[in-house]
Amino acid sequence: MTGLPGVARFARGGAELVRRRVGAAARREPPGARGGDEAAAAGDHRLVLPALAVWGGVLAIVQAGPVGALGAAVGAAVLIMVGVRLRRRAATAAGVLVVIICAAALLRVAATEASPARALARDEAGGRVVVVITSDARYFAAKGARPAFAVRYAQLRELRARGQTWRLDQTIALTGIGPVAEALRGPIVGTTLEARAGLRLPDPGERAVATARLRAPPVTIAPAGALDRRVEAVRVGLRASVAGHPEERRGLVPALVVGDVSGVPERLGEDFRTTALTHLTAVSGANLTLMLAFVLFVARWIGVRGWWLRVIGLGGVIGFVLLCRTEPSVLRAAAMGLVGLAGLGLTAGLRRGMRPLCAAVLGLLLVDPWLAAEIGFALSVFATGGIVWWAGGWADRLAGWLPRPLAEALAVPLAAQVATQPVVTAISGQVSIVGLLANALAGPLVGPATVAGFAAAALSQVHPWPAAAAGFVAAWCAQGIIAIGTAGAALPGAAMAWPADPLAVAVLGVGCLLWAAVLPAILARRLACLLLGIVLITIMLRGPVQPGWPPPGWRLVACDVGQGDGLAIRAGPAAAVVVDAGPEPEPIARCLDQLGITDVPLLILSHGHADHVGGLPGVLERRRMGTVLVSSASTGSAGAAALAGRAGATVVAAGAGQAYRVGEAEVEVLAPCAAPARARASPATGKDGESAAENDAGLLVRVRSGGVSVLLSGDLEPAGQAAALRCATDLRAAVLKVPHHGSSRQDERFLAATGARIAIASAGAGNDYGHPSPRTLGVLGALGMTVARTDTQGAAAVAVVDGRPRLFVQRRA
Template identity: 40%
Template sequence: MTGFSVSAAIRDGGSTEKGLRPHALHLVLPALASWATALILLGLPSPVGATVAAIAAVGALSAMAVVPSDGIAGWRNAVIGMLGCVAAVAGTVALQVHAISTGPVAEMAARGASATAEVVVTDDPRELPQHGGPYRQESFVVPARIEAIGAGSGRTTTRVPVVMLTSGDEWRSLLPSQRIAVQGRFGPADAGELVAAVMLVRGPPRVLGEPSWVQRTAATLRSGLREAAGVLPPLQRGLLPGLVVGDVSHLDRQVKADFKAAGLSHLTAVSGANLAIVAGAAVALARTAGLPLAARAVLAAFAMLAFAIVARPSPSVLRALLMGTVAAVALGTGRSRDGVAALSATVLGLILFDPALARSYGFALSVCATGGILVIAPRWRDRLERRMPRWAAEAIAVPAAAQAAVTPVLVLMSGQLAPVAIPANLLAGPAVAPATLLGSVAALVAPLHMGFAQVLVRPAGLATGWIIAVAERAAGLPLAVIPWPGGVIGLVILAVTAPIILLALRHRWLRRAVLAAAAGVVVAATVAVPIVARWPPRGWLLVACDVGQGDALLVAAGPGRAVVVDTGPDPVLMDRCLRSMGVSEVPLVVLTHPHFDHVGGLDGVFRDRRVGAVVVTPHRVAERESARLSNDLARRGVVEWGALPGASWRFGPSELTVVAPSAEAPPAGGGEGAVVNNASVVLYVRWAAGTALLSGDIETEAQAELLRRGLPPVDILKIPHHGSGGHDPGFFAAAGARAALISVGAGNDYGHPAPSTLARLNMLGVRVYRTDLSGDLAVVAREGGLAIIARGPAGR
């Protein structure tokens, strides 16, 4: 959102039941036309932009000369202004596209050449999702500006934006405005991006200069806030800096996922909403002190500027600061603010300054949310006010209007609807302001007196704890996120269905029918479905969690307890599966081998749970990954055991016995990966109702060794290595299983499960259950043995 105070925007904004003021519309049209112009021209060559600029300029001059100055309702000036803005934006885009598509950097990108470059970091390094997990090197995207290429006599100066793809923890500490030297290969950037090239950097950066004093100050204040927040519980500790200054470096991944599902992600991105809270507090203090209107405006502007420094003056923060300054100037002049006009002017100015914003989803969400609050919220508030107090009507109207306005953008982005976002924002909203204000003051105080800063963050921690609880409950509700076609098709469907629903709601009997149908769907999802398709199933013994391309198994260990065998690649999905099964204690974790798709989700097991010992393969395969895993477990204070053949544990209804690997070195295979797979811990699990074999990722060689040593027959077989084609012909037959579980990701790049594996299982009469097709799979006891219940893909 922008820097407008929400309640003031509704009271004084440009939308009423009588409609928008004419001068507001005269600014809306140039803003929308400029946005559309930049959106289209960014993907076209610079001559096209220059041509559009010339045509629009000629059109504006012609309108000035031909159309009488007393045009109807002043629309002549509006048309001239719109054409003039289109000409300015088109010319700006043409110049910037020409700058990035010519010159030495563009030429080297076209050839894929390598070079040494001097660059200035322009924004915070952004860490990429770790497809290699916590046991591989961190990767970052670093926005930068190249200022020189080469060295010595071959040094060429330039000034163009690039994006660097890097790896290594050394990049995490870099600050915007810092000058560094790097070595790497250039490649072409994506079409439509105002970036001259993508640079694949090799090695760590060589620092050439210190960041600016503003950035150093911001780094000190942000570091102080993180240190002060250290007195809070882990989840609150990671969220508070995100709420206050957008620092999500320590934000728990599950909290981040819950925020996304609950429609609360905007709270961790610094925007005008943060500035509005800070400026509102400053104005309230100034009013209490009896300061005049102009002094209040100056104090509000100063407070926003100070907050922008704390939050680090990145492009997004500066955009929010500009929007907030518009409101402060209007306040200082004493004139009634027209919110739509101010928003339009700000959009126009930002597009002219940075045309790349036209393709930014974040910018679109911010503008749409603010527009919804200014235009839709007053109407909805006035109607709700007939049935409830004004404050309640306003509290409901604001998040509902904002969510309605951003829905088309969300459909384009991710192809989903999030009806739970409205109540989630309504419940979380009251806690945002105290957390932001207390956290901001704590950041300013921390360098001076850490003890006092820690006192301030404790009540802020209570506020963040409430927001975390709201997000967790909202994300877990049925129909929290409704799948919807994405892209243009989804937008068209939304454009057709939304007016029909709105028309139906305008008629009393249709409104009642729609509301009754909606209530029926909600009741069915929240009451009927859990009764019919109970999850977790009563008396479950084993669960194969749907964690994508990886393995994560739960073995029943008593009420609220489970043994975890592998953790999949994603901590969020691992924690979600454990939560869905009501597991609060994990007495034993078995990590069959140190490949990421089996250990990457380990953090999800430790989230708010008591964890006992961890069992790993006794063979030191994949030395680096094994060492990092051992260091991680030592840091957590968890005992690490090597699996020994014959070792056995009894937990609740389950008895687990290690049957592999043997004490000898694992059998060689087709490479290092096969050696690691063949070192997998294999478990034989016995219940009163039947047995199962959990086979990790063992391949042909380890399967043959198990056959030679004698393979116990079982009822359920967890197919090794996600159903790959590497299997011994006699292995499946010797297991004698009636059912097989395959943990595999939908649409994976490996071709798992292999057709040959499925064909052999089918020939043996083994019934196959797959997580990519059926979601979570639960083994339960039934009369006469074991049965398998599928939760369905929607369970993820």
């Protein structure tokens, strides 16, 4: 919702015209009556309880079906009884609305459950489907040995299976991998396809009746209609207008304008998540509000007045929905954008906008109950509500000592971030520290980029030259946003880890409400804001300090680097032996900064896969480097070794029998004994999509530090583990870094031979591989090991307490 300060100023200008027309009526207000604005503000909260109650009831139904409906019915009964007994009309209305809207939702969900497509999906049956494409493709390019993957939504028109044919009209999700993914991403919206597919049940709360995994490229049986082709031509024209710019710019402009994220590089998307700028790359109410503000401003400037303004505004809304696709998320964004425009403009910062917001929530849930389970819906509602409820008042406080435009530029993103932070944390496991600053800096660029992008899309249908000129403006505004996101994500304190479990998110939500209550007093005082700014800047530059982390006397920390490995073993007051670097530079750099590590006398790279060496720059930058160990049997570490060498490190190829003393740490290389046979042959590919030969050619190292011994096993497969058992006489250690992120491919003899009491599985939250495997966790538990997993518990540390190693985790699972 960034960029709304200018919208607010425009809308307030339009509001003056309304006020002049109704001024006479206002002047006839009876003596002693409250002002209209004040009364509206005071009574504006009455729909909040009904909206929240209905949202909760519908969510229960789409997630749990009949059980959820029972819970919703009980809740409605309680609300009605409380309302009648206490004469609270809001509670009674909430109960009645829960009954009505939840009954409609239950009928929709029941119809989906009774569909023959759902029955076939339960049996994982196959068949032929005829569908009409309704969404753009979400495409994930091939990465390493993992094939390309694509998913699209469509309307299921016909289903043929088990000798029967059904005519249907329900939403279905289409997926494909490899060549099928390439074929699936090609057809434009509105195209009718036929394909062979295997049906599977969708995730709980998913609007699709089934997920169809295409077994072969689909066949086009009818082209898209004229309107869909025209809309696609406009979108193609938008992309063509920025085609000559670098990848990040030409990918971001369509995302800002129409929510087309297909061209946004993965790295830029991660930077935007860290800096709380992700909302810019999705269709949101802000897109519509910015476009409407510009269109209506131009219309007023050329003299359009009265009902013609409404006609132009309605035409703008229709054009926006068509251009961004008539998907549920776009309709949601249109509703939220109109609410945001009304709430910020016509009430000049008062809270009257909460009424249309709650009404919009109720209406959207009645029309589309599956919105209740969508994160995008929650983000839109909370962001709009935060802006409408808080932004005006906070801007007024800031305007006491700041220019009004700057006050609004700060108040709007601050209100949106405070309102949405619990939702963002629930899906990311972190709290963005740099988000406010990033949004405030990006705000002035979002409006011009979005408006110029819409202009480029429209002009592309006239001539490519003016479209390219508008695209040039949009691309350079996007470049500023890219620079802000990239620089912000690189700060040590860009984000702070926070548990994503329900209790922790609830605590954060209460904290956000308390923060919102005291913030006006801070914003009204220049000195208080200055001190707050100094604190935030200090945290961003040095990194947030989590109370009690790292634990005193730590000897080992397995950093939370996502789907990869990155560990630090204490070698001195500000020195550590670092083992692997994770897939990206920022997480490992942030972890080492938290630990105060400025000196890395020894860096061990177990093998050359990206999830172990991709974050190498995060270790090399701003730290003194010594020696880098790579496996003498590995063929995949050459690039990482060259990068370390250019940073001034000495690269050594290590094998079994080598030992090093590094400050407080003793390092012993246990494997590889010799290059495994598979490493000399053509590489095999494991089930997890990586080269098994490279995994088994990696280093197996034992490190001792301050009375704690840890066995670092890289990604050894069962064959590599068996080889280590043959050539290493002693594998015992107090701590085991579980091989290959805890995959199911383990040699139980190897795990037992370590004799470890603590095991650490380093994996990424929600990873596609299912790491760590429940089977492996069961084996480790049966061997008497206490297991820590970074995907649910964050970083894990081991310290010596009362003479024995003790496990600490950054957050509770």
